[in-house]
Amino acid sequence: MKPYLEKLRTDVGASWAMLNRRLEEGIPFQWHHHPEMELTMTLNSRGQRFIGDHAGSYDHGDLVLVGANLPHSWYSTDRLDPNEPHIALVLWFGQDWLEDLADSAVELRPLRDLVIRSRTGLKFSTELADELRPQYEALIDQPPEARLLGLLQVLLRLAHDDGAIALSSVHETAAGPRDRIDRVLDHIHSNYSEEVRLETLAEIAALSVSGLHRLFRKHTQSTVSDYLIRLRIADACARLSGTSQPIQHIAVEVGYGALANFNRHFRRLRGMTPREYRKHFSRRL
Incomplete structure (x- = not known):
């Protein structure tokens, strides 16, 4: 989304x-x-x-x-x-x-x-x-x-x-590409539901992959993979609470091909399964 x-x-x-x-x-x-x-x-x-x-x-x-x-x-x-x-x-x-x-x-x-x-x-x-x-x-x-x-x-x-x-560990996206990290973040925020390759991000930043890692951690205090996971799980939370989409469909749409992987990341970040999260939210409707 x-x-x-x-x-x-x-x-x-x-x-x-x-x-x-x-x-x-x-x-x-x-x-x-x-x-x-x-x-x-x-x-x-x-x-x-x-x-x-x-x-x-x-x-x-x-x-x-x-x-x-x-x-x-x-x-x-x-x-x-x-x-x-x-x-x-x-x-x-x-x-x-x-x-x-x-x-x-x-x-x-x-x-x-x-x-x-x-x-x-x-x-x-x-x-x-x-x-x-x-x-x-x-x-x-x-x-x-x-x-x-x-x-x-x-x-x-x-x-x-x-x-x-x-509230968030994710920083703002840039309104337009201004420098290297802005271009990288803009690409991630536009494509996080798809496969995001480090080589692609490094090319966008005009850096080596190791240089990308250093730049990204400096500006976000996070690795690219952790940043992607948090974005995907945040999107999943919005869908779980705001729509009736099946959980498996949500997993695919936020970038997870394997439901087990989605469930594991969701539980690690939210302390409960996607089903438990939706049930907890629904009790307040």
Whole structure:
């Protein structure tokens, strides 16, 4: 399930965009990415979120920052108050824009570190999310000038959250090939459900296979094979929870010719079999 590229527009008279999303039928699974960073607070909703190779549960008050071009989706299972909609308060802003702000004043320098940490997705502490919620919700009704100042205040608080948790071990894909590692990651993210040969990746990077290994580990802290496995299992988790596809079909579509191999890798990364994962998720539907 390759993520589709979502094209976003900023609001008129604003440098960034936001959406007050209220859904009666629930948050649908839509695996996508975009060049903008995304900050999402989810209210009156619980279910599963998928970010890079992360697959985990979310609940009311969940606050997550997704880095630029990092594939992601939420999928709701139920809501706390059945008489109220699922709510997702989503803020989008450009990475370059935020980095320029961080470089413009020493007081904003922590925002650059936040950009770096967002590359694998960040879940902020429940305590800070609860504390920031009134300020976060107030952004919706403020004029552009006040909204910008409010956004910066929120982001600076998040930049100092020592309780924030990195969600994915997979970094963002590049919007376009810029250098060697970007070209390699772009090829992997576009072809992980097929056979990915080291020789092909080395040729894309214009390196020897040993040089590719060193480059890849330097930038991802992972081997190519482990990176591929995490991507495939993350895709499988999304399919198990969001579709009724047979498990054997899912295994083939994410790149496994042998079901036993798929089951072994899935259990190692998720601590349960694919069937147990689907059953656990279905109990919450």
